Structure formats: C-alpha cells, structure tokens
Amino acid sequence: MAKAKTLFTCSGCRASYPRWQGQCSTCGEWNLVSEAAAPLLSKSATSWTGSAPARMKLSDVKTADIARIQTRSHELNRVLGGGFVPGSVVLLGGHPGAGKSTLLLQVTSALAAERPVLYVSGEESLEQIAVRAQRLGLDPAHLELMSETRVEGILAAAEDMQPAVIVVDSIQVTRVAELTATPGSVTQVRESAALLTRHAKQTGQVVLMIGHVTKDGNLAGPKVLEHMIDASLLLDGDADGRYRTLRAVKNRFGTVNELGIFAMTDKGLREIREPSAIFLDRPDEPSPGSAVSVTREGTRPLLIEIQALVDTAHGPPRRLAVGLDQARLGMLLAILHRHGNVLIGDQDVFANVVGGVRLTETGADLALVLALVSSFRSIALPSDLAMFGELGLGGEVRPVPGGQERITEAVKHGFKRLLVPAGNAPKKAPAGADIVPVRTLSQALDALANWS
Template identity: 45%
Template structure:
C-alpha cells in the first residue's frame, strides 16, 4: 500500500523536467516560474527479470520490407480543398498523422477545423470530439459557417479511453480533438490539463492514430509566452505543429508550421476572418498593399519570402525630432536590434545623423519581416522620412545591407521581381551583383536599378 501512495512532484511546463521540490528556475531549460505541481501514483515494483528469462527468438512484432511500403500521394494524403491549409501541411493531410494546432484564444482554431471537416465531409467520415463546448454549440457554429454536415459526427466527451474506443469502433477518416487540455485519463490521478494528463492523453491518441492510420487534429492552448501549454515533449510526440496567429484587432490570420515531418516549415497560409468564417487570401501581396498612402514620405515596399511564396509588404518609418535626452527607437514587425544596426550603418556609412531623432518602424498587416532582404527597404524608408521626400509609389527595394554600407545579394531574387512585376511595380532597386544573373527579357515591364552601396540606393530615390 505504501508504493501506491500519492506522490507530489513539480514539472516544468516548458521542457518537462521534473523535480521533487519547487524551484523558481528550471534547472534544465532555465525558464522562470514554469514549475507546476503534479500528482502521480508510483507503479508497483515488479520482480526483477533477467535477460535470460525472455525466451530466445520469441516476439509478436513483424517487419515490412521498405520497398513494399506505398508512398503514392493518392493513397497517403487527403487533399482538403483549402489550398492555404494544404500548402502549410505540405500538400494535404497525411494518413495516420497527428497535427497539433495552437493559437491565442479567439484566433479561429475551432472555426478553421470545423471548416476543414465541412470541406472533406463530402468524401470522408469525420469525428469531432469537443471537450469545451456542447454538441448544440457546435451545431450553431456549423449553421453560421454554412458547412456541410452530413458526414460529420459529434461527441462531447473528455474521457480519453472512451474517445479512443469510439475512434477504434467507428474508424472515421479524420478525427478532431478540441482541446487536449480538457481531456483526462483515469489512470493518472492529476487534474485535467496538467503535464501528466496532457502527455498521457497525447500518447494514447498517437497510438490509435498510427495503428488505425487515422489523421488526427488536436487543439492546444497557448500560455502567456505564446507557446503551446504543456511540456515540449508534447510537440515531440506529434508529427506536425501549427500555430494560428493574428492580431485580434485585424481580420488577417496567418497559419505557420513550427514542425512538419511531411513538408516544409517555411510555408504560411493566410486567411481573412469574416462573419461567415475564414476565407482564403490567395493574393496576400495585393491585400497587404491595399489602402497604401500615396505620395507620403517614409513609405517603401519590401518583398519577403515565406517558403516558396514572395509577399510584398509596406514598410513605414517615422523619423522625428526627439523631446528626450535619449531618443526613442521602436520597431513593430521588424527586429529591434536589426533596426538599431541599420540606423548605425546609415550614420556611419551614409552620413545621416539620427542621434537626436526618434525612429519608429511599422510593418503593415501584422507580418514579421525577419529576413535580411528587407534591410534596404527599411533604410530607404527611414531616409525618406528624415528628408521628408516621398519614394515613388511603384518602386520596390530588395537587398541586404552590410556593416560596410554595401548592398549584398539575396536569394530568390527572380521570384521576388516576378511578384513585383505582376502587382504592377515599374521600378526595382536591387543589388548590382545580382543583375548578371537576371534575364532582362523576363523583366521588360520593370526597371532594374542596380546599386552597390547604400549611398547609391539613396541617390536612386532622390
């Protein structure tokens, strides 16, 4: 009876490290205030068995020849019909895969998955398990979104064993679990949502998904830092980790893959949140540039690559006289340290003094420009605002700026220029070294201005 006594431990919600006592800082990952209390029941001690006790050559496992495993796309993936979601997943939902979808409350996770169920319900049987809402609430949302409901089966349950039994009994083509933090396992004594419960429930769902080859989508809550609540081992268990991002004040939503065993993690999907659900944004460049102020200083268009997709985005800069002894530097959607680096390059190499000026940078549309190919556009926007001289509205700037003030080559320049030419831009400021790799016949509708140094790029906009 002593072995079955409840035991209290403290587990890090960031990395899964356990400790018999509480600590302010996790000794494994170094995160602060992530040790949460958990209750476990120690397993009874089993009699020690030597290796010789196992019968030689006896096993219940069978191995398949690698050449006999089918990998055809028609049999291994389910194309959802939502092109933005298929792009992020790598071409569709892989049979037997487990996908973890995380995001802020109200981002639209349940809406996206319900629309996914409706998109494939015409040819697949779908099982939707809800632990947070009632079946009637799901019905009301489905009516509002006007999704097909014929082959969608609902169940409001939180017992993971009952859920796994239902999946094995009905054998649907797709399973949705909303959400993993509400599920509980009777074999674990801790409360639902704890580290032990999340790990155990995820492992059991993974076993059923792999054995029955049923793709499973799991909704996961996020903590205050934006990471999926629960230990990192949960992200190691699943095959794909998706993050649904977006500012609540803006209608745009971005779907990113933080981990994908069946495709690239660089692709993104863009959606527009409307009263009738999420609609795909097939031309994000045009959407992000809508309503752009024309003839205003401090604006320049950059082109960033999200996977294989080039996206044009507007960079706004405001340079004004500071009323403080130490001028302010603010960057929204752009790396703050990178912005300070570019300000130093403009002062040292181009001769523009920002020591008594406040600098504010903003990327329109909620995108995060973390690519160095956007350096040139940021520098030109700051100089334009400082001189109060507008940049031509049909000009795009592409290039990386080095510490010596040089403009360096960037990858996928042809794709970026084709996108700019398709949108209607007539002038592109690019690194001079890259002009040798371009065919002028392909860019007859856009003027290519090659620059070697930052000073040359500034002269091109004057």
Template identity: 55%
Template sequence: MGQAPGSRKTVFCCSACGAVVGKWQGQCPGCAVWNTLVETPAEAPAGTRQPYAALAGSSGVQVLGNIEVREEARLPTGIGEFDRALGGGLVAGGVVLIGGDPGIGKSTLLLQALAEMSARHRVLYVSGEESARQIALRAQRLALSSGELPLLSEIRLEAIIATLQSSAPQVAVIDSIQTLWSEQLSSAPGSLAQVRECAAQLTRLAKQAGTTIVLVGHVTKEGALAGPRVLEHIVDTVLYFEGDTHSSFRLIRAVKNRYGAVNEIGVFAMTERGLKGVSNPSAIFLSQHATEVAGSCVLVTQEGTRPLLVEIQALVDQAHGNPRRLTVGLDGQRLAMLLAVLHRHAGIACFDQDVFLNAVGGVRISEPAADLAVLMAIVSSLKNRALPEKLAVFGEVGLAGEVRPAPRGQERLREAAKLGFTHALIPAANAPRQAIGRLELIAVRRIEEAVRRLRELA
C-alpha cells in the same frame, strides 16, 4: 521531515523538456532553461500503468536504400489556404497541432474544414470545450452543410480512443488537447503529464490506424503553445494562427512540417460566414495612399514558397530624452544593428532620433532580406522624401555595409511585376539575365550606393 499522512506527493516537471525532479529549482537540470519547473502530482508507479509503445511503430534494422518510398497521399480539406499551409493537404496517419490566441478562429476553421470534407471522407469532431448544442449553433451561424458531420463531446481519453477505433474516421479533430484527461494519471486535465500522455496515445493511434488527427492547442501569454515542448516534437505538423483579433485578417503559419515546407502561410479574412481564403494576399499588406508619402517602402518578402509584397512604414522623429526604437512585426534587435550600419557606411545618423517601424497588415517578418527595405523607409522618413509609388525593394545588409542576395530573387521580381511595379531596388547578385516584365532594375552592392540611388529616384 516526512510527508503528512493522506497528503499527495508532488513533483516538479519541466515545461520545456519534460524532466521530473523531486524539488523546485530555478533552473531545469535536464535542459538548463530557467523558471520552467511546474509543480504537479506524482503519478502512479510504472507497474500499475500500461507499458509504453513506440509512437510510429518499431521494426528491425533496415538498410535505408532498401526501404520502399512512396509519395504520401493528400486529403484536401476543401479550403485552399489551409491546404497551402499544410503543404498540400492532410496526410493519412499524420498528427497536426494548431495553436493561436483565444477567439482567433481555430475552431471555426476546423469546423469549416470538416463540414467540407464530411461529404467525401469519414470524419469526426471531438469537442472537450463546447457542448454539442454550441457547435450546432456555430455551424448554423456559419451556414455550413454539416448535416452528416459526426460530433462527440467528450474529454476522457479512453472513451475518445474507443470511439476512434470503432468508427475508424479518416480525419478527426480534437478540440482541445488541454481539456483531455487519461484515467491512468491522477493529475488534472491540462497538466503537463496529462497533455504529454494524451498526445502520445493519440499519436500512436494515428500511426497505427492511419487516421489523421488534428489537435487544437492553447497558447501562453507569450504566444507559445501551452504545455511541454515535447508536445511539438511528437506531432508531425505545427501550425500557428497569427493576426490581431481586432483585424479581419488571419494568417496560418507552418513552423514545423514533416510533409511540406516550413514557414508556409495561408491568409484568411474573417467574415460573418467564417474564414475565407484570400486569393491575392499582397493586396492586404499594401496601403492605398492618395499621394506618395515619406517613410513608406514596399518589401518583397518570401513566406514559404509564396512571395508577398508588404508595406514597411517608418517614422523617424526628433527624440525628447532617450531615443526610442519600436518595431511592430519586425525584429527590434536587428533594427539597432541596421541603424549602426547606416551610420557607419552611409553617414546617416539616427542616434538623436526616435525610430518606429511597422509592417502593415499584422504580418510578422523575420527574414534578413527585409533589411534594405527597412533602411530605405528610415532614410525616406528622416529626409522627408517619398519613394516612388511603384518601387519594390529586397536585400540583406551585412555589418560591412554590403548588400547580400536574397533567396528566390526572380520569384520575388515576378510577383512585383505582376502587381504593376515599375522599379525594383535589389542586390546586384539577384539581377536576372533577362528582363522581367517592365521592371526597371536598380542593382546595388553596398548600402551607400543604395542611398545614393534612392536620392536620384526621390
């Protein structure tokens, strides 16, 4: 049946890969992901739009060995923890995408950074969500020296690009990419086509003019960046804000970085004067107990290039009905595997127990090196025996019950020694040849050996 006269034709665009189909399907034919097709107005024919160009410029075939390589110059933001997450600072011509929950501090941090940089560099803050008056009130509340900070309230992409070309700033912030719209497209701001087109145009401008552009992105209820996944592929760096809005601590994690380490984090505390960097982040992830408590174990984890000490808390209690497994900040699927390993190789069963795990401070831990600390906290809670207060633990546990080494083991041990820990339960393969501080090392090869040594310490 034909389409009614005057009605607008719509297509369905995949939010994961950007593929376009004429009718809705449960599964995207391009990337085979389910329930990602979103209805959007069909765009104008290609002949009525400007031709596309390569994002990073095009060149002929070159021999890789003949290409001149130079270290990328960094523009420090003046905020140490932000620079750490970026890999040392902003890079000329780089495009950074930063996302996080509403109210977590994205705009506050970027306003602080631009206010700090405005005295040394040409900067521009482009806001599509707030008026100039609202931003001025925020700067006044944060007591920022922003008297020389240029500000533009605009959502039209063409007007923003014209301003960037005329003023030629070294650093520009676009807050946010979901509010922009291009006159070349008929869809509304925030649609998949608009977000993809606006990001591509801004990235092309950044590469050609050498301007560093920071894009603020909204997130979905699952915590992922809203819009097509191609948005994350276009940019050079993707940063996520982590942390509970009810807590004063915030973490910025780099999940993609073409100019630095991935999984590098910056730690901040939200104060009345904005976000302040935390010089000793391990302190916020360790609880201060008056006495030793059962179910608490200190993990030495590695976040990017930074070792952190995080307290892992476990509560094992008699189940009434089906046993529950609940984790906060840790992988719930891995917990089930670790409980099976503990039963099979150490003879400790938790099939009739509720097991609850928590990483103190709101930090999220994904590395396997947390396995040994998780199991030690569970055994401590189950047996109701407190671990020594100054014991640090790390190590991966395999299905065969072996304790595998963790990367950068000596850096982890130095961090524990620096914070005054006296014992360390580690994989045998991570045992250093020379003593590190006053640490007494307990090197184990299997999980049953770790449990036995734990009983001797407790």
C-alpha cells in the same frame, strides 16, 4: 550468454521464490511449490526480454499506397505540403479569436462528406458548435460530434467509429482519467498527446489537435509536445484584424516556409488564392517613412508596406518593431550609421509592417532602412518604387532567394522602379521597368537621392 536461473512458484497462490521451501509463506500451504525456469534477464532490469521487434531495410518499405488526404482548403493543403498524411498528428495553435476552431470546423465539415470524421470538443457544447456551423452555412449532415475530455472516451469512440480524421479541441482540456493532475498541466498534456499519437500511428487515422498559446505566442504546455507531433501550425493575426496567416512551424512531411492566407468574414475564414498585394493599401499621395518591399513566403512573393517613424527622443531613445525582429532593427540602425553616415541612434524609432504580417526573412532589410531614412529626412519615396535585399554588417546589399519571381510580381502590380541587389539583377529587365542594381548601402542611398 548468461545462465538461466531457477524460480520456484506456489501452484496455489502463484507466489514466487528464488529458493526452494516446503511451505508457502504467502498462503501457508505445504508442498505446492514447483520449479520453473525464470526468464533470462540482462544486466538492466528494464532491458527488453521478449522477442526482437521486426525490422526491414528502408528500401523495402512500401510508400506507394500512402495517399494524402486532400481537403477543400487549398491554402491548408499548401501549408501541409499537399494534405494530411495518414497516421499523422497535427497541432494547430494560435491566439484566442484567431479562428482555430472555425478553420477546423469548416475543413472537417467539408471533409466529412467524403470520409468519416469525428470532431471532439472539450470546450464547447454540441449546441454551441451547431449554432456556429449554422452561422457559417456549413453542411451538418455528415460530421460526427462528441463532447468529451477523457482520452479513454475519445479512443473508445474512435475504435467504434473508425474515422479517417479526429479533431481534438483542445489538447489543454483533455485528461487521462487515471492521472490525478488537473487538465492543462504538464503531465496531463504530455500523456494525453502521447496516447493520441500512439493511436494515430497504430491505426493510420489523422489526429488534429488544437492548442492554446501563451501571451508570448509560444505553445502552452511541455516542449515535448512539439517533439511528439508531426506538424505544428500557427494561425496568426489580430482578433480585430481582417487577415489571418497560417504558417508551419514544424512539418515532417513538407516545408516550413509555406504561408497560407485567409480573410475573416461573417461566414468564417475565406482563403485568399492570390495574396501578393492584399496587404498593400497605400494612399494616393506618398508620405515619408513608407517603403514597399517584395518579400517571399515559401514559394509565393508578397508585396508589403513597411512604415517607419523617426522622432525626437524625450528621454532615453525607444525602439519598437511590430511584425519585425526588434533585435534586427537595432542592428540595421548601427549599419545605417556606420556605412550610410546617417545617425538616428539618438531618436525614437518605430517600425511597422502594415496589415499585421510578421516577416521572418531578411529580404526586407533594404526597405526598412530606406523607410527610416525617408522618415528622418521627411522625404517621400516614389509611389512606383519597390525594393528588396538583405544588408550585411559590412554595408553590402546581399542577394536573396527568388529574385526573379519578386521582380516579376512587382512589375505585374505596376511598380516601374525597382531597387534590387546586384546579385539578383536580371540580364534583361522586364518591359517598362527601371531596375537599379546596388551592391552597397551607400549606392542605395545615392539612388534614393536621385529619385527625391
């Protein structure tokens, strides 16, 4: 162990010296320097020199008393994994007009009737929030409002009020007063989020932060912001569209696969409890280039329509995918050529998921490919046909999770013919359903030819 060094301190001005000297060079007094033991330092000047922090075994940590804070929004509770965990920090991002402030104002207004909630706005005045709450028909009696951008002011108000939930709208306009950087800069966003996160962990209060996104859909600000927080939610949907989807990009206390769906109305966001077929609004007469797929978001199956348009290219062929991965579209075109003997690589190809849904799973591969073939050959698929399946580079149709739930949901909504991977084929088909299992893309194309 290293030996403690001696430190000499002037009792008048408290200046310290490593060696004894009769006169203090700071205040000029004589014989006021006393000897004391210096604190023991390790090799690194930044090493911990105090007492060791308390530690305990993981099995001794008590979690029985931790109860999630349930909101009145079932869709939000689903995405969070059962509600807010005390002491957690949640970031809600989305494009302008998606409804971020509206959603949190609705949720916190209802929650404030049960426990104290503080809504801090740095972008809107209190009058503007009150007008919006009145338009939405919310109860204004319990929610506490504050217009503030300084983090120090927010923490002081939280210390005085002791709310269960704090909303910060938005993290990009908050600032730490002692920093000279402008609000929204990397430094201000990082330090503001760090102080709010530390407050949440020390007090057990839930901190909800609204975040802006860039034009590419990524969260604005430093990447370290997403590492600090416990959950990152993305509210997606066109400003002119009707539906909004809420998805967890990161969630330390739940799954990231759950999807919440809301409808934007004149009274705010209305949650959709049974959204399995809300994105399915097909014309009476089927048209070429349209296919219905049964996708799965979290624990719920969704019926969605995929449209494709294959047209003669006037110049270099174009590829455009809306709601789909454009790189995967190019890969599926290569699979279709190699294993389906259908060459459309020299054509303009456009693909779209109807309703503004963004697909993140691969179970819609089979529907997209058959929609492309349908458009290319100008052959409409049967209106009672639904399908799902992932395509491999070898032309095989791979099974996907939740096959039985997808089949059940499709049959419930009147689809009598289903094209499914052989690995997802049930032992006994539901009553009135014709299930065709396929192992390869060529088998799927043969089945399509028989139905045309």
